[in-house]
Amino acid sequence: MVFKSGMIQWPPPPSELVRRIALTGGPCGGKTTTMAKLEERLRNLGMQVFVVPEAASLITNAGAGLKSTCGGSAEAIKSWVINKLKMQQTIEDSLFRIAVASEKASVVICDTGLLDSVIHLPDRETWLEVLSKLDLTEQAIFSRYDFVLHLSTAAKGAEMFYYATHEAGCYTKMQAIEIDHTLRDAWGNHARFSSVENPQVEGSGIEEKTKHAVANVCRFLGVQSPTTYRQQYTVSLDLLGSDSIPDIDAFQIEITFLEGSTSLENTYLRRRISRKHVGETDSFTKCTKKITQITPLWAPMPVDEKVSPPKGLLLDLGSFPSEDCSSGGSTVVTPLNSPPQTRNTRLESTETLISQREYSNLSTQAMKNSHPLTIKRRCFPHDSFWFQLDYCKQAQVLLLEVETSTKTSEVNFPEWLLPHIQTKITGTNDETKYQPFRLAGGLDAEGGLLFFLVTTNKMSQLEIGYWSIRGLSAPLRMMCSFKKADYIDKQYVKTLHEDGSTTGDEWFKERKPVLLKKNPMVNLPYIVDGDVVITQSNACLLHLGRKFDMNGSSDLEIQRNDQVMCEAFDLRNMTVRACYPSDVNTADAFPTTMKRHWGMASNTLDKLEQWLAFTGTKFASADRPLSADFALWEMLDQHTRMKEVNGEKCLLEDRPNLKKYYETFKALPELKEYFASPAYALPLNNCHAHFK
Numbered sequence: 140m141v142f143k144s145g146m147i148q149w150p151p152p153p154s155e156l157v158r159r160i161a162l163t164g165g166p167c168g169g170k171t172t173t174m175a176k177l178e179e180r181l182r183n184l185g186m187q188v189f190v191v192p193e194a195a196s197l198i199t200n201a202g203a204g205l206k207s208t209c210g211g212s213a214e215a216i217k218s219w220v221i222n223k224l225k226m227q228q229t230i231e232d233s234l235f236r237i238a239v240a241s242e243k244a245s246v247v248i249c250d251t252g253l254l255d256s257v258i259h260l261p262d263r264e265t266w267l268e269v270l271s272k273l274d275l276t277e278q279a280i281f282s283r284y285d286f287v288l289h290l291s292t293a294a295k296g297a298e299m300f301y302y303a304t305h306e307a308g309c310y311t312k313m314q315a316i317e318i319d320h321t322l323r324d325a326w327g328n329h330a331r332f333s334s335v336e337n338p339q340v341e342g343s344g345i346e347e348k349t350k351h352a353v354a355n356v357c358r359f360l361g362v363q364s365p366t367t368y369r370q371q372y373t374v375s376l377d378l379l380g381s382d383s384i385p386d387i388d389a390f391q392i393e394i395t396f397l398e399g400s401t402s403l404e405n406t407y408l409r410r411r412i413s414r415k416h417v418g419e420t421d422s423f424t425k426c427t428k429k430i431t432q433i434t435p436l437w438a439p440m441p442v443d444e445k446v447s448p449p450k451g452l453l454l455d456l457g458s459f460p461s462e463d464c465s466s467g468g469s470t471v472v473t474p475l476n477s478p479p480q481t482r483n484t485r486l487e488s489t490e491t492l493i494s495q496r497e498y499s500n501l502s503t504q505a506m507k508n509s510h511p512l513t514i515k516r517r518c519f520p521h522d523s524f525w526f527q528l529d530y531c532k533q534a535q536v537l538l539l540e541v542e543t544s545t546k547t548s549e550v551n552f553p554e555w556l557l558p559h560i561q562t563k564i565t566g567t568n569d570e571t572k573y574q575p576f577r578l579a580g581g582l583d584a585e586g587g588l589l590f591f592l593v594t595t596n597k598m599s600q601l602e603i604g605y606w607s608i609r610g611l612s613a614p615l616r617m618m619c620s621f622k623k624a625d626y627i628d629k630q631y632v633k634t635l636h637e638d639g640s641t642t643g644d645e646w647f648k649e650r651k652p653v654l655l656k657k658n659p660m661v662n663l664p665y666i667v668d669g670d671v672v673i674t675q676s677n678a679c680l681l682h683l684g685r686k687f688d689m690n691g692s693s694d695l696e697i698q699r700n701d702q703v704m705c706e707a708f709d710l711r712n713m714t715v716r717a718c719y720p721s722d723v724n725t726a727d728a729f730p731t732t733m734k735r736h737w738g739m740a741s742n743t744l745d746k747l748e749q750w751l752a753f754t755g756t757k758f759a760s761a762d763r764p765l766s767a768d769f770a771l772w773e774m775l776d777q778h779t780r781m782k783e784v785n786g787e788k789c790l791l792e793d794r795p796n797l798k799k800y801y802e803t804f805k806a807l808p809e810l811k812e813y814f815a816s817p818a819y820a821l822p823l824n825n826c827h828a829h830f831k
Contacts, residue, residue, distance in 0.1 A: 156239075156242065156243060156244045156245060157235065157238045157239050157244075157245045157246070157247065158245075158246050158247070158285045158286070158360060159231070159235060159246075159247040159249065159283065159284050159285055159286075160246060160247070160248050160249065160284065160285065160286045160287075160288065160356060160359075161249045161251065161252030161254075161284040161286075161287045161288070161326075162174060162248065162249065162250060162251065162252075162288050162290065163251055163252055163254075163255055163287060163288070163289050163290075163322050163326055164289050164290035164291060164292060164319060164322060164323075165291065165292030165294065165295070165315050165316065165318045165319025165320075165322065166292055166294070166310050166315045166318060166319075167292055167293040167294065167315065168289075168290035168291055168292050168293065168319070169290050169293075169348050169349055169352070170250060170251075170290055171250075171489070171490070171491050171492075172349050172488070172489050172490045172491070173288075173290060173348075173349045173352045173353065174190065174248055174250060174492060175424050175426075175490035175491060175492050176349050176350075176352075176353050176490060177248060177352070177353050177356055178190060178248065178422060178492065179411070179422075179424075180353055180357065180365060181246055181360075181362075182390075182411070182422070183516075183518040183527070184362055184363070184518070185244070185518075186243075186244045186245060186246055186362075187238065187241060187243045187244065187245040187246070188245070188246050188248065188422075189234040189235075189237070189238055189245065189246070189247045189248070190247075190248050190250070190492060191227070191230050191231050191234060191247060191248065191249040191250060192230075192250055193250040193251050194223050194224075194226050194227035194230070194251070195223060195251070197226070198219075198222075198223055198226070203219070205219055205259060213261070213265075216259065216260070217260070217265065217268070217269060219259070220256050220259050220260060220269055221269055221272060221273060223256060223259075224253055224256055224269070224273055224275075225273070227253060228253065231247065231249060231253075231283070234247050235247050246360070249284070252280065252283070252284055252287065252326070253275075253280045253283065254277065254280050254281075254322075254325050254326055255322060255325075256269075257321065257322075257325050258318050258321055258322065277325075277328075281328070281329050281330070284329070284331075285331060285359075286331045286333070286356065286359045287326050287329045287331060287332045287333070288333055288334075288335070288352060288355060288356060289322065289323055289326060289332065289333065289334040289335070290334075290335050290348070290352060291319055291323075291334065291335065291336045291337055292315045292316060292318070292319040293337060294310075294312040294313075294315035294316050294319070295315075295316050295319060295337065296336070296337040331359065333355045333359075335348060335351050335352045335355065346488050350365060353365055363520055363525050363542075365525075365542060368542070368543045368544065368545060368548070369540050369541065369542060369543070370540070370541045370543055370548070370550060370563065370692070371538060371539065371540050371541075371563070371564040372538070372539040372541070372560050372561065372562065372563050372564065372688065373536065373537065373538060373539075373561040373562050373564065374528070374537040374538065374539050374556070374559050374560060374561060375537070375559040375560075375561055375622075375623055376535065376536075376537055377559060377623065378537065378556070378559040379530065379537065381559075383555040383558075383559075384555060385555060387517045387518075387519050389515050389516065389517045390411060390412060390515075390516055391411075391412040391513060391514070391515055391516070392409060392410070392411055392412075392513075392514040392515075392516055393409070393410040393412070393511050393512065393513055393514075394407050394408070394409055394511060394512040394514070395407060395408045395410075395502060395505050395511045395512075396505065396506045397501065397504045397505060397506060398504050398505070398506055398507070400506060404428070404429040405427075405428060405429075406425070406426065406427045406428075407425075407426050407428075408423065408424070408425055408426075408493075408498060408501055408502060409423070409424040409425075409426055410422075410423055410424075410498065411423075411424075422492060423492070423493045423494065423495060423497070423498040424490050424491065424492055424493065425490070425491045425493050425497075425498075425501065426488065426489070426490045426491075427488065427489050427490075428488045429488070512531060512533060513531070513532045513533065514529050514530065514531050514532075515529070515530045515532070516528070516529050516530075521551070521552075521553050522551040524541055524542065524543065524550060524551065525541070525542040526539060526540070526541055526553075526556075527539070527540045527541075527542075528556075538564075539556075539560070547692070547693055547694065548693070549692055549693035549695065549696060549761075550692060551762065552762070552763060557762065557763045558763075558807060558808060558809050560688070560763065561622055561623075561687060561688070562622075562686065562687055562688045563688030563692065565688075600625045600626060600627065601619060601624060601625070601626035601627070601666060601667065601668055602626065602627040602629055602666065602667035603615050603616060603619065603626055603627070603628055603629065603664065603665075603666055603679075604629040604631065604646075604650065604663060604664060604665045604666075604667070605629075605630065605631070605663050605664040605665075606630065606631055606632075606633055606643070606646075606663060606825055607630035607631065607632050607633075607821060608821050608822045608823065608824060608825050609773070609777070609818075609819075609821050609822070609823050610664075610823070610824060610825070611663075611664050611676045611711070612663075612664045613769075613773045613818070613819075613821075614680060614766075614769035614770040614772075614773050615664060615666065615679055615680065615683060615769075616628060616813065616818050617769045617772075617773070617810060617813055618680070618683045618684075618687065618689065618766065618769050619683070620809070620810060620812060620813035620816075621764065621769075621807070621809045621810055621813075622687045622689075622809075623809070624687070628818060629650075630821075631643050631645050631646040631650070631663070632645065633825050633826055633827075634826070635826040635827050639827070641825075641826065641827050646663065654667070654672050657670070657671075657672040658672040658673070658674055660674055660675070661674045662674050662675070664676060664679055665679065666679045666682060666683070668682070668686070676708065676770075677704055677705075677708060680704060680766045680767070680769070680770060681704075681766060683766060684700070684765065684766030689764065689765050689766045690765060690766055691760060691761065691765055692761075696760050696761045696765065699754060699759070699760035699761070700759075700760040700761075700765045700766060700767045701767070703750070703759045703760055703765075703767035703768070703770075703771055704766065704767035704770055704771075706743065706746070706747065706750075706771070707767060707770040707771040707773075707774050708770065709743065710740065710743050710774045711770070711774055713736060713739055713740060713743070714736070714740075714774065714777065714778070716732075716736075717732050717733055717735075717736035717830075718823075718824050718828045718829055718830045719824065719825075719827070719828050719829065720827065720828070720829060724829070726829065729829040729830075733830075737790075740778060740790065741790065744778075744790055744791075744794060744797060745794070747759075747771070747794075747797055748794040748795075748796050748797050751796035751797065751800055752796055757803065758800065758803075758804070759771055759800070764804065764807070768804065772800075772801065772804045772805075775791065775797065775800075775801050776801070776805075777823050778790055779791065779801070780823060781823075781830060784830075
């Protein structure tokens with residue numbers, strides 16, 4: 140793991156692989172959830188993460204709370220703060236030394252820093268006295284942390300959320316704001332200080348805030364930040380058993396839902412098991428997720444209650460401290476002001492890191508008639524994208540999630556993964572089909588979208604109908620074979636009689652009358668997909684493309700795919716006119732017709748040769764096969780076959796781009812079975828054609 144240079148060095152010099160980060164901020168700022176999200180993100184990146192718990196909570200939980208033990212005694216309060224700081228120093232330094240000794244890329248995350256203790260004392264003079272007794276200075280405290288992240292209290296701009304939490308019972312709204320400003324003033328001179336404010340967009344919440352907080356830390360560390368958008372895909376389970384998957388470290392996640400959970404509001408435990416050491420658990424987390432109707436949750440404060448920001452605050456929107464920050468420091472406030480969104484619901488979520496004992500106790504409250512979900516996860520970066528590959532054993536599904544900068548970003552998949560991509564998950568129906576809550580057995584009638592969602596590999600069985608030749612149906616059969624789709628290859632026989640006439644009663648007299656009731660335009664080829672009947676060659680190709688997410692994932696890919704499909708069909712029409720009899724293309728005229736066809740076909744192939752050079756992609760429109768590729772390759776193969784039969788030179792020999800494209804496509808492992816099947820061995824054209 141590579142960290143940015145120019146970071147503060149804490150004496151003694153730390154390992155270049157270890158960084159310490161302090162989280163601070165007023166009550167109900169989102170520190171707990173941010174810590175859980177940040178820990179998960181960094182662990183997924185392969186880093187070692189140590190979490191320093193809040194010292195005040197440790198002391199209070201041990202029975203030595205500040206108010207209960209000190210009352211109003213000034214000396215008792217000073218003693219309490221001094222001993223709290225000693226404990227915190229010891230824990231921080233111990234974990235830091237362990238991290239350095241491990242010689243692994245590590246981050247020590249501190250739930251509050253030493254400087255947070257200033258809020259317990261009445262004035263600065265008392266604070267400096269406490270520091271003196273500990274032989275500490277504020278500058279020495281600053282040098283202990285490489286980065287400080289401040290999360291503004293929800294009491295300032297997100298009051299309804301603040302009042303909904305237990306912390307609101309400890310502090311009034313104005314007290315919370317005062318604490319928040321005290322901490323921001325105290326930490327503001329740190330050379331690496333960043334503050335995240337509350338979102339001001341209706342419908343936004345803690346989820347959006349923590350996302351920005353985690354991104355700030357990732358930018359500081361020089362690692363990949365989470366992005367706003369996700370694209371999800373189903374992946375063939377064949378990938379798990381193939382030799383193509385690289386040696387990517389995998390770790391296991393177990394999700395257990397607790398009693399009372401529904402699909403709209405649930406609580407679950409997440410256990411993350413080490414990827415390196417069998418039986419060793421990295422972390423335990425308690426998660427709560429809830430879908431609610433949008434209300435003006437993040438409303439502005441009333442005018443008379445607004446608090447002015449600290450003097451000298453630098454509102455550097457969207458920027459980040461430069462590497463040459465002076466010791467005087469700088470403040471970066473990250474406002475979450477984004478364009479209004481049209482949404483009816485908001486997802487509220489909180490995550491809390493818990494101990495193994497707490498996990499064991501809470502596990503006894505697991506939902507009856509449900510089972511823990513086991514997910515094997517692999518995370519890896521590729522070409523500026525972040526990939527997360529999840530295998531759910533119970534549901535037998537393999538889901539890929541890709542972080543992208545926009546909804547329509549063109550994803551560059553790794554070569555080993557590309558052939559196994561099946562469908563892109565789009566639309567609410569696909570997204571809500573298989574939720575982790577439902578997969579765990581917690582079925583209810585409420586429904587709703589909660590967290591990462593998956594869809595199954597299974598689809599309704601398709602029926603592809605065409606004559607018992609390759610013709611217009613070969614691309615459709617290939618696409619289904621490529622995606623391992625369950626389909627019926629319905630082949631109708633056309634019979635040639637002595638008088639030159641043909642019949643196909645099974646189609647014309649039996650199947651077509653039935654399908655006409657569902658589609659008045661039905662003809663060969665056709666696709667039956669559930670209750671839907673699709674006809675026309677390109678319409679069928681595009682339907683499978685949508686179903687298998689093979690029409691392009693960006694505007695550019697879609698545009699290219701459409702053009703290639705039309706060009707392939709032009710070539711197909713030329714071939715039909717040359718190979719099938721007509722008033723002008725009699726058996727005697729066929730040799731002359733074919734000579735003319737080779738000239739026209741050569742012009743088309745020249746255009747395609749130049750097109751491949753123009754796009755620079757592995758296939759005709761992208762670096763993975765799209766729907767038009769199957770139509771184009773079929774026509775190239777038919778022309779190669781016709782030249783071979785006549786003992787003539789292949790048209791691809793003088794066209795290196797097309798030749799490479801043809802060979803690359805035929806070598807796809809997903810099509811190995813198809814090329815060995817009877818479907819590929821069928822005649823190119825029907826019984827009455829000049830060339831069959």
